Amino acid sequence: MTGRMARFSLFLAALAAALAAQGETTARAEEPWGLGAYLADGCAPCHGARDDGIPVIAGWPEDKIRARLAEYRSGERTHDIMANVARSLSETEAAAVAQHLSRLAPARAEP
Ligand code: HEC
Numbered sequence: 466m467t468g469r470m471a472r473f474s475l476f477l478a479a480l481a482a483a484l485a486a487q488g489e490t491t492a493r494a495e496e497p498w499g500l501g502a503y504l505a506d507g508c509a510p511c512h513g514a515r516d517d518g519i520p521v522i523a524g525w526p527e528d529k530i531r532a533r534l535a536e537y538r539s540g541e542r543t544h545d546i547m548a549n550v551a552r553s554l555s556e557t558e559a560a561a562v563a564q565h566l567s568r569l570a571p572a573r574a575e576p
Contacts, residue, residue: 500557500558500561500562501561501562501563501564501565501566502565504554504558504561504562505565505566505569507550508522508550508562508566511546522566523566523569523570524566524567524569524570524571525566525567525571526567527563527564527566527567528563530562530563530566530567531559531560531563533547534550534551534554534559534563535559537550537551538552538554
């Protein structure tokens, strides 16, 4: 009986370790870096080119991007497209994409 209990607790310990390892894998996959880069791909078609009148936001301070997104979301700044973009992002997503964009090479000054 005791032996069986001991084997059972070993099994439980192994199960707990396996679940913990799985939890870590999930956390890594969802960490802001990967998420921010993924989301920023959706901004690039509009914000990537320099000659279309849409501001290039790569390299902007993280706080400024987050603040703008919050303003579009709340309606403090009005713009149909950006209101939709901002409202489609959760707080976590807005933070992740702002962090990622802020780490990109700053946009060069206009020639
Ligand atoms: C379909 C085109 C489009 C997409 C996609 C888009 N934007 Fe925009 N964005 C615009 C336009 C146009 C403006 C200028 C709006 C205005 O005049 O207020 C703008 C403005 C902004 C501004 C403010 C710029 C400034 O000069 O104050 C920020 C910050 C911004 N966008 C962030 C993002 C982020 C982050 C994403 C991706 C998650 C994104 N945008 C996706 C078109 C887009």
